[in-house]
Amino acid sequence: MTVSLHVAVHGAGAWGTALAMVAARAGHSVTLVTRNPSIAVEINTGHRSVYLPDARLSEDIVASDDVAVLSEADVVLCAVPAQATAAEALRIGPHLKPGTPLVSCAKGIDARSGLLVSEVLAGAIAHVPIAALSGPGFAVDVAAGLPTAVTIASEEGDLAERLCQLLAGPAFRPYASRDLVGVQLGGALKNVLAIAAGIVAGARLGASAEAAVITRGFVEMRRLAGAWGAKPETLMGLAGLGDLVLTCSSLQSRNFALGHAIGAGEPLPQKLAEGVATAEIAVTRAAAFGVDVPIMAAVAAILDRRLTVEEAIDALLSRPLKREDF
Ligand SMILES: NC(=O)C1=CN([C@@H]2O[C@H](COP(=O)(O)OP(=O)(O)OC[C@H]3O[C@@H](n4cnc5c(N)ncnc54)[C@H](OP(=O)(O)O)[C@@H]3O)[C@@H](O)[C@H]2O)C=CC1
Ligand SMILES: O=C(CO)COP(=O)(O)O
Incomplete structure (x- = not known):
């Protein structure tokens, strides 16, 4: 049986919001972090987001525009664009508890450094284990609860397997891998x-x-x-x-x-x-x-x-x- 945890998603765009819905469906309490206060209000009062206009969000998803809330998370999913990750990593790093798994959910290569997103995160935030989530899944499909299969990779012990268990649901099927480079x-x-x-x-x-x-x-x-x-x-x-x-x-x-x-x-x-x-x-x-x-x-x-x-x-x-x- 999966234990209920506190999952935070950093980046409340289409993908971050869909992943917040996945985590909520898996029974976790979820904080969705946005840099835009009006999006936080829209989510907390209307349970809707401009990024996924057809979706109704669970009331278990609480949005915040304060990155300090990440310090309460047991797991953090980072869903800002690849090119924003370097700057965002500097902002979120100081708030993550040591050992909190940090999952890169962006799909890109940092154009400035040529590094994978996981490498950008690891370079800026040394005190947490890193994983990456990737695979075929449109945010609108995932938000609608349509069947989706993805891969979660990590080189750290059994972290990928634990994250798969944590996020799996009837319509969301993650598979574990150790190939962090290949998956990204x-x-x-x-x-x-x-x-x-x-x-x-x-x-x-x-x-x-x-x-x-x-x-x-x-x-x-x-x-x-x-x-x-x-x-x-x-x-x-x-x-x-x-x-x-x-x-x-x-x-x-x-x-x-x-x-x-x-x-x-x-x-x-x-x-x-x-x-x-x-x-x-x-x-x-x-x-x-x-x-x-x-x-x-x-x-x-x-x-x-x-x-x-x-x-x-x-x-x-x-x-x-x-x-x-x-
Ligand atoms: N959409 C999809 O179906 C899928 C997307 N992905 C990947 O997820 C990542 C995010 O995509 P998606 O959520 O769709 O994108 P969106 O454009 O929908 O949202 C981007 C989010 O990142 C935030 N953000 C923070 N910093 C920046 C910045 N410097 N520039 C732009 N946005 C910033 C935005 O905040 P604000 O609202 O304040 O602008 C917003 O919350 C991408 O790497 C994408 O490839 C992966 C799988 C599926
Ligand atoms: O990665 C995606 C689906 O798996 C979304 O692709 P786009 O970023 O091209 O919309």
Whole structure:
């Protein structure tokens, strides 16, 4: 039987709010921490959030705009964007009790340092064990209580298994892993590839081309993640292939939707798409490892306006065929 704990979620955006609902459904008392006082009021009085307008939040979820409340938590889930993590880690670190598990829930690579989000957290907050949660799951689906399976990874003892037990519910199924690097790289790199798939869809290049880009992109993901230290089997699982399939096939994905708008020549959506900041750093790290990532490089070049979509497609199609590409 799972013991009822005090779970805090730092970052009350769509994902943080959905994860707060998961923790509440699993029987825990939950504090959702936002930097926006009006969001805290909206949650505490109306049990609603602008980030998930169709969801009604449990009354067991209490929101606060004071990071000091994190000192009362037994477990903290960090759900702010990857590029905000370095600054947020400095803010939250002093409030965490020593030994409180800290779970990174963002999907990205810190563009400034080239570090994984777990490494950013560990570098800033030395007194807590770190884990990462990733895998295929849209916040709206999770909030609606639709079936979802994710991976939770940690290199610390049985922490991943304990976190899985803590958060599991009838519709939310976490699987434990020790591959902290692979689980995060799957979540981060699929964002870049979802932009690529979206560009192909938006440019109406056909379902066959979309399948080719997803498959070729998956090869790049496995190559780069392998050079980075990920286990190959992790990328074949929920946090790699699973999330790639989800985000490359739905306009619900902000990364896919961004790519789609680029490919169609439409105005770009303003919503957070983590792949934007991750693309360039992924390509830089790939170059340092001597790993070939032409699709990710094309995405980075398009985002940086070094190439138009047409030029990037021409460059990809005119590449000499290599056996290892298939
Ligand atoms: N949405 C989804 O379906 C999923 C998202 N994720 C990942 O979760 C992470 C967060 O995404 P999501 O919740 O959707 O994003 P949202 O844009 O919905 O929310 C971001 C949250 O982070 C807070 N925040 C703190 N600092 C910053 C900052 N510097 N810039 C922007 N926001 C900041 C925001 O606060 P404020 O409200 O004050 O702006 C807000 O609470 C991303 O890494 C994403 O890839 C993972 C799985 C699913
Ligand atoms: O990671 C996600 C689903 O697993 C959400 O993807 P987007 O950030 O592209 O919306």
